[in-house]
Amino acid sequence: xxxxxxxxxxxxxxxxxxxxxxxxxxxxxxxxxxxxxxxxxxxxxxxxxxxxxxxxxxxxxxxxxxxxxxxxxxxxxxxxxxxxxxxxxxxxxxxxxxxxxxxxxxxxxxxxxxxxxxxxxxxxxxxxxxxxxxxxxxxxxxxxxxxxxxxxxxxxxxxxxxxxxxxxxxxxxxxxxxxxxxxxxxxxxxxxxxxxxxxxxxxxxxxxxxxxxxxxxxxxxxxxxxxxxxxxxxxxxxxxxxxxxxxxxxxxxxxxxxxxxxxxxxxxxxxxxxxxxxxxxxxxxxxxxxxxxxxxxxxxxxxxxxxxxxxxxxxxxxxxxxxxxxxxxxxxxxxxxxxxxxxxxxxxxxxxxxxxxxxxxxxxxxxxxxxxxxxxxxxxxxxxxxxxxxxxxxxxxxxxxxxxxxxxxxxxxxxxxxxxxxxxxxxxxxx
Amino acid sequence: xxxxxxxxxxxxxxxxxxxxxxxxxxxxxxxxxxxxxxxxxxxxxxxxxxxxxxxxxxxxxxxxxxxxxxxxxxxxxxxxxxxxxxxxxxxxxxxxxxxxxxxxxxxxxxxxxxxxxxxxxxxxxxxxxxxxxxxxxxxxxxxxxxxxxxxxxxxxx
Numbered sequence: 001x002x003x004x005x006x007x008x009x010x011x012x013x014x015x016x017x018x019x020x021x022x023x024x025x026x027x028x029x030x031x032x033x034x035x036x037x038x039x040x041x042x043x044x045x046x047x048x049x050x051x052x053x054x055x056x057x058x059x060x061x062x063x064x065x066x067x068x069x070x071x072x073x074x075x076x077x078x079x080x081x082x083x084x085x086x087x088x089x090x091x092x093x094x095x096x097x098x099x100x101x102x103x104x105x106x107x108x109x110x111x112x113x114x115x116x117x118x119x120x121x122x123x124x125x126x127x128x129x130x131x132x133x134x135x136x137x138x139x140x141x142x143x144x145x146x147x148x149x150x151x152x153x154x155x156x157x158x159x160x161x162x163x164x165x166x167x168x169x170x171x172x173x174x175x176x177x178x179x180x181x182x183x184x185x186x187x188x189x190x191x192x193x194x195x196x197x198x199x200x201x202x203x204x205x206x207x208x209x210x211x212x213x214x215x216x217x218x219x220x221x222x223x224x225x226x227x228x229x230x231x232x233x234x235x236x237x238x239x240x241x242x243x244x245x246x247x248x249x250x251x252x253x254x255x256x257x258x259x260x261x262x263x264x265x266x267x268x269x270x271x272x273x274x275x276x277x278x279x280x281x282x283x284x285x286x287x288x289x290x291x292x293x294x295x296x297x298x299x300x301x302x303x304x305x306x307x308x309x310x311x312x313x314x315x316x317x318x319x320x321x322x323x324x325x326x327x328x329x330x331x332x333x334x335x336x337x338x339x340x341x342x343x344x345x346x347x348x349x350x351x352x353x354x355x356x357x358x359x360x361x362x363x364x365x366x367x368x369x370x371x372x373x374x375x376x377x378x379x380x381x382x383x384x385x386x387x388x389x390x391x392x393x394x395x396x397x398x399x400x401x402x403x404x405x406x407x408x409x410x411x412x413x414x415x416x417x418x419x420x421x422x423x424x425x426x427x428x429x430x431x
Numbered sequence: 432x433x434x435x436x437x438x439x440x441x442x443x444x445x446x447x448x449x450x451x452x453x454x455x456x457x458x459x460x461x462x463x464x465x466x467x468x469x470x471x472x473x474x475x476x477x478x479x480x481x482x483x484x485x486x487x488x489x490x491x492x493x494x495x496x497x498x499x500x501x502x503x504x505x506x507x508x509x510x511x512x513x514x515x516x517x518x519x520x521x522x523x524x525x526x527x528x529x530x531x532x533x534x535x536x537x538x539x540x541x542x543x544x545x546x547x548x549x550x551x552x553x554x555x556x557x558x559x560x561x562x563x564x565x566x567x568x569x570x571x572x573x574x575x576x577x578x579x580x581x582x583x584x585x586x587x588x
Binding site: 057 | 575577
């Protein structure tokens with residue numbers, strides 16, 4: 001929270017700059033949810049949380065190339081507590097200043113504040129700084145450092161300091177490879193003991209032919225000294241609108257989930273469980289206005305046995321895209337005796353836009369082959385509908401209503417009112 | 432409880448009646464789009480128009496075609512083409528799902544967009560028991576070290 005407070009002076013310093021910003025985007029979504037929860041054996045609960053999401057993006061703030069970005073939310077419970085122990089909560093997802101300076105055939109990008117790093121095998125939220133240099137001949141170098149952002153529930157969820165980076169090289173639309181790594185000092189190992197979290201790995205995109213590309217990543221846990229993940233995908237595009245994809249993944253649970261920061265590692269990192277999966281999919285988009293997708297995936301897990309997931313989806317964009325219906329079916333078929341129940345999933349949806357009005361309906365159901373984990377129920381479903389009205393080009397009001405039943409909650413009635421605000425000084429601003 | 436639900440039903444019914452009385456041309460559901468040219472409704476297929484490769488990486492735009500397969504496995508493309516993603520998407524677009532602490536399920540936040548493939552749609556409280564056993568690695572990516580405040584409510588033992 002202290003670090004969050006530290007961002008307040010930064011924001012106040014930036015505020016006058018907004019007046020001179022070349023481009024300013026402000027987005028907000030207000031949600032008022034109303035839910036009635038009923039679980040067998042527990043008293044009924046009524047929750048009514050009001051949440052405000054806010055996003056600000058300002059470019060060329062005071063100086064060319066200097067920008068400011070912020071996104072977060074705050075919530076107040078108007079009835080029973082909706083989550084956690086408090087009736088109010090807030091989170092700053094990111095808030096940082098960024099500077100970009102371009103040179104002939106090169107660029108320098110710097111960030112400071114709270115931000116996410118998604119690069120190569122890196123997936124971190126940090127309070128700190130990052131520098132990225134784009135060099136000639138497709139070379140990129142990036143590095144970051146700072147303090148990992150902890151979870152609200154306690155101080156034992158992340159390490160003291162974190163640093164990392166990626167070295168990348170791309171060539172002529174044929175390959176794009178990178179080496180990346182992180183080092184988090186003194187983080188919690190299963191929340192009981194502490195150790196340094198060290199992860200290194202490589203990522204690749206390789207296209208030996210314009211119709212084929214192979215992409216993926218491998219990561220090595222330098223703390224446990226073994227490979228954590230190999231995940232690769234091959235895409236073949238034999239003709240316009242047709243994509244055939246095949247994927248393979250091999251994960252060592254112990255090495256992949258060692259640093260799960262949950263009380264008693266739910267992901268069972270102490271076991272020698274191995275998770276393998278492979279499968280494929282086919283997408284066809286050239287049968288306008290239809291889009292067809294079919295998929296198959298086989299899961300092989302040491303602890304629970306084998307399972308298959310297969311199915312598909314068909315969707316359409318009719319009336320110039322004003323009416324978009326879709327239908328999907330998937331089945332999970334398990335060979336395990338009870339630990340993974342087999343089930344069918346059916347989904348149907350449609351959305352319709354007419355002038356300033358929008359409406360949609362969505363139905364999804366899971367039909368289990370037998371009663372679900374000792375309950376008296378073998379199904380779950382949710383039916384929801386939404387209606388919206390565009391009050392002005394920057395303001396939209398919508399409301400959702402849903403009824404659901406599942407093995408855990410017999411009857412759920414959920415309502416939601418949503419007010420979306422989107423202001424931009426830029427025509428065609430990012431959404 | 433009955434009163435707010437009744438009020439909500441009345442508002443929705445009023446909106447429905449008003450909508451039915453209108454007869455204007457369809458317009459996009461979303462406000463301003465980042466793409467320089469207006470995009471058709473539905474998932475954009477970049478290679479429908481972009482025949483030349485991307486400027487920086489020289490990859491074909493087909494690698495960014497927003498097919499169902501792409502939406503499922505966009506992590507590969509986003510990790511190396513973030514700059515191109517940013518032409519159409521603000522960073523918050525990613526962080527509605529990928530964050531340290533997500534307030535509501537993305538499918539609730541965007542309950543008015545059933546056409547979008549969003550995680551945990553429908554009943555996920557029950558279904559996560561199946562998916563968690565089937566492929567815990569897919570849970571770990573988002574909930575292993577982040578966004579697991581709600582998980583630990585039950586997963587204490």
